[in-house]
Amino acid sequence: MADDATLGRLLADIARGEADRLAELYDLTSPKLYGLILRIQRDRGLAEDVLQDVYMRIWQAAGSYRPEVGPPLPWLCSIARNRAIDSVRRTVEHQGPDLDDGEDWVARLMDPHDEAAEFMDREALLACLSRLDPAHRDCVVLAYCEGLSREELSARFDRPVNTIKTWLHRSLAGLKNCLEAVS
Numbered sequence: 350m351a352d353d354a355t356l357g358r359l360l361a362d363i364a365r366g367e368a369d370r371l372a373e374l375y376d377l378t379s380p381k382l383y384g385l386i387l388r389i390q391r392d393r394g395l396a397e398d399v400l401q402d403v404y405m406r407i408w409q410a411a412g413s414y415r416p417e418v419g420p421p422l423p424w425l426c427s428i429a430r431n432r433a434i435d436s437v438r439r440t441v442e443h444q445g446p447d448l449d450d451g452e453d454w455v456a457r458l459m460d461p462h463d464e465a466a467e468f469m470d471r472e473a474l475l476a477c478l479s480r481l482d483p484a485h486r487d488c489v490v491l492a493y494c495e496g497l498s499r500e501e502l503s504a505r506f507d508r509p510v511n512t513i514k515t516w517l518h519r520s521l522a523g524l525k526n527c528l529e530a531v532s
Contacts (some may be wrong), residue, residue: 350380351377353415353416353421353422354493355375355376355377356374356421356422356425357414357416357420357421359373359374359377359421359509360374360407360411360414360421361411363408363411364412366416367484368408371404371408372374373403374404374407378401378422378425379400380402381426382399382400382403382425382426382429383396385426385430385433385509386399386400386429386430386432388431389430389433389434389436389437390433390436390437395436398432398435398436399429399432399433400429400437401426402432402436403429403432406432407428407494410428427456436442439498439499439500460478461469473528474524474528476527477523477524477527477528478490478524480522480523480527481520481523484506485516485519485520486514486520487506488506488513488517488520489516489517489520489521489524490518492517499513499514499517503528505527511531
């Protein structure tokens, strides 16, 4: 493993657009970063994809590295860790099949094993969903009933992925509060 000064110089060169320096950084750091990614994203094929994504991100963000804030290796590791976690989250988001069979999407949100509370919960869920902004409601339903990823929702709603994340987070928090108030 290279020392901090070498890694810092490589990042500075990459920030100036020197592509060959990215290959050198890759050679020096990829075993460490791949190991870190593999501990989070246990699928080797996906971990390799994440590693490639990490170096694309490093290429794009090298200019934001500040040596006075900390050494370069932890900065590189944080990019790898965040990308690996995002990859795992994307995998989890694809939890439902893409069904277009006319099944009631509200029923898909309900606990299928709780038949006693189904009617009351169904009405409460419908009432709480109706309080959401229509675009936010559709986003929640498509994510949790149809299994669309944040990226797919971003394309469908023509909004940035971070906006979709915010919509989902706030909508789910609102649904939780509403359902707790009803029960």
